[in-house]
Amino acid sequence: MSRVYNFSAGPSCLPEEVLKECAAEMLEYGTTGQSVMEMSHRSKAYEPIIADAEAMVRKLMNVPENYKVLFLQGGASTQFAMVALNLGNKKGKAAYINTGVWSKKAIAEAKKLGIAVDVIATSEDKGFNYIPKVEKIEGDYDYAYICLNNTIMGTHYEYIPETGNIPLVADISSCVLSEPLDVSKFGVLFAGAQKNLAPAGVTLVIIRDDLITETPRAGTPTMLTYKTHADDGSMFNTPPCYTIYVLGKVLHWVEKNGGAEGMGKRNHEKADYLYNYLDNNDFYHATAQKGSRSLMNVPFLTKYSTGAADEASVAKEKEINDKFVKEAAAAGFVNLKGHRLVGGMRASIYNAMSFEGVKALVEFMKKFAEANK
Ligand SMILES: Cc1ncc(COP(=O)(O)O)c(C=O)c1O
Structure with missing residues (x-):
């Protein structure tokens, strides 16, 4: 049986050479005598693995110094809540563009958490088969939210809305590292890894330092507070160690290519x-x-x-x-x-x-x- 061409929307195909490297290192990673799956996340052997993964994200995405790179769990879906809880802590009001299933879910979650959501544009009139043109977003908002690539509808923004001082949040789950992206235009970027980065299990979050608040909305659990993870280098609790290891390898493959x-x-x-x-x-x-x-x-x-x-x-x-x-x-x-x-x-x-x-x-x-x- 040979390998198939896999067109899955996610989890999806990984570079074959990465899979081979993982296989070769499965029983013994380097001279450690153990698999990466078996290592303590706080061990000397694992530390360079997560540090390298972060360094590669920073390098390949040209992440400015005043942003943190976090490796979280709960999938991109958990970010729908984390964004609302952490960024919606001042005016409790946010602007969303509705381009289909994934932005709808984000909108529903924000509303559930008490955010006053303004859906400032939608492409629902044509079954979400296009991206509405919203060049500028203005208003009294804590943040503005878009889903940059819509996995189900197959649409993608060919522009980035101008938001001035309003932090722009983007779900980049299905387009992360698919082409260059100017991180400095965003307050928060997040991506479930299971399409372009790694197997399922880790969510990449890139967040500007000033948005990492001590005071998220009342009742926000510790695990859903960005500061918890930023302060502890994504090690507040056990991270998805093996997935992060594969992510690092995928990023080296991206660099080579x-x-x-x-x-x-x-x-x-x-x-x-x-x-x-x-x-x-x-x-x-x-x-x-x-x-x-x-x-x-x-x-x-x-x-x-x-x-x-x-x-x-x-x-x-x-x-x-x-x-x-x-x-x-x-x-x-x-x-x-x-x-x-x-x-x-x-x-x-x-x-x-x-x-x-x-x-x-x-x-x-x-x-x-x-x-x-
Ligand atoms: C654009 C987009 N956002 C969010 C999600 C949800 O991701 P997760 O399953 O990691 O929660 C998906 C899943 O396919 C997606 O394509």
Whole structure:
């Protein structure tokens, strides 16, 4: 059995050479005589591992000195609460842009925690298939919030809103290190690791020092206070040691492949190739509007997704989608089933997916279209 091309939205494929290195070091890491999985997080052997992971984040993302890099748990979903609890501690008011499932969840969480949420723009009118243009955000807000890349809808901001003195928070779970990003434009950035960084289990948080408050909203648990983790170098409690070790290795792989610039070049080549095919054939089409398209997540439909709600049309659409996903898997292209909210298929083409993988997928798509036209 050889390795498949894995188009999963997350957890997703990791660079093969990283997996091989992890395998080689599984029983004995260096001269320690133990696996990284077995080490105390406070040991001399582990200290350089987490220090290197942090240093690599700082280097590759060009993180300014006045920001902390934290490795937390609870997934990106826990950040929906942490952001509200820690940043919403002054006026209790925040601006959110609603671009789909993940921003909706963040909005719901902030509201639950008593934040007065202003949804200042939304793309719900068109099923979230585009990013609304909000060049400037002004108002009496503790923070403004965006989801930079929308994993499910396959949309991505091609601009960063100007927010003046209002700290801008961005969920970058599905686009972290996919191309260069100016960290200094943000107050907080966070990303679940399980797409571009590592296996699941760690959340990367990059936060500007002045936003690390002693006084989050009343009742905020210790574990949900950024200061707890910032003061203890992400070691307040046991961190996800092994995941952080893999993250470090992935970042060295990113560096070897040209850093954020190298990833951007590689990702544009892959995405351009796939969108170009989707835009120039009469069997498939991309769902996200041009000018808002994700480099990482590419949802697409076939000509059988007509929007017609009659039983025969719905059945035909389902039959073709199921057939595509099944035949693709048999041919070695897995996890292409679209999210139920968009339907059809979705190819997630994160950093570790090669250009060859995307090219091979397009060849498969051509054959499938020919056989089912
Ligand atoms: C953009 C985005 N934000 C948040 C999440 C939730 O992440 P987690 O499962 O780590 O809580 C996801 C998961 O896919 C995501 O794609």
